[in-house]
Amino acid sequence: MNFLYDPVGFLAEWLRGLLSTWGIPDVWITFMLFLVGAGLLATGAMVLVVFLIWGERKVIGRVQDRFGPNRVGPWGIFQTFADLLKIFTKEYITPTGVDIVSYNLAPILAVASVLMVWAVIPFSITFYGTDFNAAVLYIMAVGSIGEVGVVMAGWGSNNKYAMLAAFRAVAQLISYEVPMVLSLVLPVMFAGSMSLVGIVQSQPVWNIFLAPLGAIVFLISSIAEVGRAPFDLTESESELVAGFNIEYSGLKFGMFYVADFLHAFTISLLFATFFLGGWQGPGAAQFPFLGFVYYVLKTGCVYFLTVLMRAALPRFRIDQMMDLNWKFLTPLSLVLVMLSALVYKILPKNMVFLQVIVMVVLNVLVYVVADWLLNYYEKRNPRPAVVNELRPMARFPYAVAQSSSVSKKAREG
């Protein structure tokens, strides 16, 4: 029955026992188990992307009153496999004058920087890659490797548009790291630990009830880190040809594509870990597999939310995006961190209900004040319009008058 309660731990123990009967020293067994685990986790993540792409196309299709993919297999579920086959057999086009090392290394770094995050995520009470006391910093550090990948792709492509797009993308990524780190300070503070396992274990009460505003800031800034709508101005498929990955084709482009979807799912995993209690739930400590199910459900809800946001919201302009970050999210999260630290320290530790009420009231107050300040600022300095003056033809009454005069002329003539 052990297998049903905790499949991963059971298999690992079984493999360890098998290897030690073969006479392999303990150090090497641990090494091989980590190697196998890392390989399986990475492969599982990549396979998951196949279904994520299908699911996302299906959901967005429904939002836009279409069917989405529905031809290949039941409910179109094999559509992504067909796309995969196509992308595997496509030609690699390498433009002349590329910087060969950075051009080829960039897609690998893009995928690797996302996959490396999975090493520290606790999927259930027994199922996690590794647990160490700087895991939150590790997540941010690994993200910065992805930024280097973006710059390498932009510069290595020998294309000015790719390079400009890479500059814009890096400006966005670096800027939104600030409110993201600041909002991550809140769960770290409540848990008193920077290890993800510790943070999950400290959440019988989900952190989202202690820091709802921090959760929203984290969600917004992590969507900006991924670069999806409404922050997809690095890609903006309806305005530019493509972003920093314009010169990539075949599987190299596919790796950027996979990294994009995997990153979107990873931020949902992180949101569920930091703010929705990870695998915590009734009975999850006794039955690790149940914890895994809870975790997948929570992550699925967050991912569905991000997909809906992608489908529903229009794209920001670059100045609006920077304003949102530097003039709203960053000051807001700074104030929130300071006030939360102060109030949380004062509150008695054993009265959970009081803690939740006071923290929610505090967050609402901070939000109301921030909203009032924003409105006040907006009224005093209205945002300058960048739209050109309306051309006479486009104005409604004029256009009607003219079209009616034209039709009158046509009748007369």
Place this chain on the structure above:
Amino acid sequence: MAVIQIVFILVAVVTIISAGMVVSVRSMVHAALWLVLALLGVAALFALLQVRFFPVVQVLVYIGAIATLIIVAVMLTRQVMQDVGSQLNSNWWLAAFVSVTLFIGMVWALSNWPGMMTTTRAVPPGGEDIVAFGKALTDPAGFVIPFEVASVLLLGALIGAIFLATERKEKQG
């Protein structure tokens, strides 16, 4: 020779070679990318000492900043980010003399320092104690003054950079 020593030597060689490439390659962007490798090597050295916090901070602070550095390098250098002409000027022997003397002096001073030969304490299996580290940074008996001085220095650099970068409007008018 234990496995960990072989790994140490490999990492050290990669770090030193890439540090040399940083100052010798002609393309600015390549120099920055070699710098990434050198700093990763330093992070790996920290990891070989079995600390967990410092390699992560090394990657976060330095490699995260490299992306910005590359952009600044690309924006500020002329032509195709490749400098032409000699990399040395007529004073190269003086610089070499000063740096070699400085290096020998530092090695000599450090070898006379009694703390040089003490072995470090082993890191406990759960990783080093970050809480103690954080408390030491805010403790008056610990490192609060160096910490605050460094913060003020960085703040000064930030304000100075903003001052230099802003266009002053009264001069234009």
